[in-house]
Amino acid sequence: MIDLDGVIWLDDQVIPGAAAAVAALQQRSAVVFVTNNSRLRVADQEAKLASMGIDAAGSVITSAQAVVDLLAPSDRVLMAAGPGVAEALVGAGIEYVERSDAPVDAVVVGIHQGFDYAELTQITRAVHRGARLLATNDDVSFPTPEGLVPGNGALVAAAEAATGVAAEVAGKPHAPIAALVQRRLGDTGVVVGDRPDTDGRFAQTLGYDFALVLSGVTRATDLPVDPRPHTVADSLAALVATLA
Numbered sequence: 001m002i003d004l005d006g007v008i009w010l011d012d013q014v015i016p017g018a019a020a021a022v023a024a025l026q027q028r029s030a031v032v033f034v035t036n037n038s039r040l041r042v043a044d045q046e047a048k049l050a051s052m053g054i055d056a057a058g059s060v061i062t063s064a065q066a067v068v069d070l071l072a073p074s075d076r077v078l079m080a081a082g083p084g085v086a087e088a089l090v091g092a093g094i095e096y097v098e099r100s101d102a103p104v105d106a107v108v109v110g111i112h113q114g115f116d117y118a119e120l121t122q123i124t125r126a127v128h129r130g131a132r133l134l135a136t137n138d139d140v141s142f143p144t145p146e147g148l149v150p151g152n153g154a155l156v157a158a159a160e161a162a163t164g165v166a167a168e169v170a171g172k173p174h175a176p177i178a179a180l181v182q183r184r185l186g187d188t189g190v191v192v193g194d195r196p197d198t199d200g201r202f203a204q205t206l207g208y209d210f211a212l213v214l215s216g217v218t219r220a221t222d223l224p225v226d227p228r229p230h231t232v233a234d235s236l237a238a239l240v241a242t243l244a
Contacts, residue, residue, distance in 0.1 A: 001031075001032055001033075001034050001181055001185065001189055001190065001191045001192065001206075001208065002022070002025075002031060002032070002033050002034070002192045002193075002236070003033075003034060003035065003172075003191075003192060003193035003194060003195075003198075003199055003216075004033055004034075004035040004037065004045070004049075005035065005036075005037060005142045005143055005194075005216060006142070006143045006193075006194035006195070006213075006215060006216015006217055007192060007193060007194055007213055007215065007216060007236055008022070008033070008049065008052070008054065008236070009048075009052065010143055010144055010145045010215075010216070011144040011145055012048075013145050014052040014053075015215050015235060015236065015237075016235070016237065017235060017236065017237025017238075018052065018054070018235070018236050018237065019052055019053035019054050020237065021235075021236040021237040021239070021240040022054050022236070023054075023055075024240050024243075025240060026055070028243075030184070030185055031059060032059050032060070032061055032181065032184050032185060033045070033049065033056050033059055033060045033061070034060075034061045034062075034172065034177065034181060035060070035061075035062050035063070036062075036063045036136065036137035036139050036151075036152070036171040036172050036198065037062065037063070037084075037111060037137075037142070038062055038063045038064035038067070038081060038082065038084045038085050038088075038110040038111060038136035038137065038152070038171070039081075039082035039083065039084050039110065039111050039112060040062075040082070040083065040084050041083050041084050041087045042060050042062060042065075042084070042087065044083075044084075045060045045062065046059075046060055061177065061180050061181060061184070062084055062088075062136075063110070063136035063137045063170055063171030063172070063177055064081070064084040064085045064087065064088040064110060064136055065088050065177075065180060066136070066170035066171055066174075066176040066177035066179075066180055067085065067088070067108055067110070067134055067135070067136045067170035067171075067176070068088045068089060068091075068092045068094065069170070069176050069179070069180075070106075070132075070134055070168055070170055070176060071089075071092070071094055071105075071106060071108075071134070072105075073092065073093050073094060074105075075094055075095075075104075075105040075106055076095050076096070076097070076102075076103070076104045076105050076106075077089060077094055077095065077096040077097070077104055077105065077106050077107070077108055078096070078097055078098070078100065078104040078106070078107045078108070078122065078123065078126050078131065079096040079097070079098055079108050079110075080098075080107060080108065080109045080110070080112070080115065080119050080122075080123055080155075080159075081108055081109060081110025081111070081112055081136065082110055082111060082112040084110070085108055085110045085136060089108075096108075099118070099119065099122065100122070101122060101125060101126075103126075103129060103131075104126050104131050105131060105132065106131050106132040106133075106134055107123050107126050107127060107131050107132070107133050107134065107159075108134045108135075108136065109123065109133070109134070109135045109136070109152065109155055109156050109159055109167065110135070110136040110137075110152060111136070111137075111151060111152040111155065115155050115158075120158055120159065120162055123159050123162070123163070124159070124162040124163050127159075127163040127165050128163065132168065133159060133160070133163060133165045133166075133167045133168065134167060134168050134169075134170065135152065135153075135156040135159075135167040135168070135169045135170065135171075136152060136169075136170055136171050137151075137152050137153070137169060137170070137171030137172065137198075138152065138153040138156050138167070138169050138171070139151040139152060139153050139171075139195070139198055140153035140154050140157070141153075141154070141217070142217075143194070143216045143217050148217065156169075172198050172199065172201075172202040173197075173198055173199070173200075173201035173202035173203075173204070173205050174205070175205060177202075178202065178205045178206050181206060182206060187207060188207070188208065189206065189208040189209075190203075190208055190209045190210075190211055190230075191203035191206065191208050191209070191210050191211065192211045192213060192236060192239065193210070193211075193212065193213070193216075194212070194213050194214070194215060194216030194217050194218055195216070195217045195218060196210075196212065196218065196225040196226060196227055196229070199212070200212065200225070200226075200227040200229060201227060203227070204227055209230040209231070210227065210229045210230055210231075211229060211230060211231040211232075211233065211239055212225070212229035212231070212232045212233075213232075213233050213234070213235055213236055213238075213239060214232070214233070214234050214235070215234065215235040215236070
């Protein structure tokens, strides 16, 4: 199971050696790409990977897919999220609204750049009226070539502070997305990621080994980390080289 941000790419820049490393792994075992970034549609994620020389058709799992498993088909949702969540909701036949004060059963918060005070007000009102507060993920940041930028966890923190309600989280390291991965890979595997707090804890949730790469959020100066990884490598390419 391979993370994307900080392992395969930094924003739109592929991390050197990632494509060849993935190809080598795909010859050895089943591989899925699991990301907490719910903004992009699955096809967009696959196309982005393809543009970097990585065949990921049918192998991308996102936190948007996982959050749908927390909803019932009859639920009406206030979507404070991006196109990836909209795609997942439509695919599950779940009705959603945006920028509306109409009654809803749940609010879904996912990373998007349109988050503002007006949307936070609607989220707050909906939750105070009894709607469940759901989050695709709670990563407070993610890596880019220019450094860390705010992640969905920052938006979720605002919603939790405004409503006084703790969000139910679907993405890594939580159980909903773990169930999707286990259906694909089974009960044993390896999580490759750049964040101990997300990917390392996700490995614990799955009962998998954790391979930490230092090409994203975590740097060598941050070691040791908790949870302790089974393997540490500078990058995915360096990790795969140790398997040769």
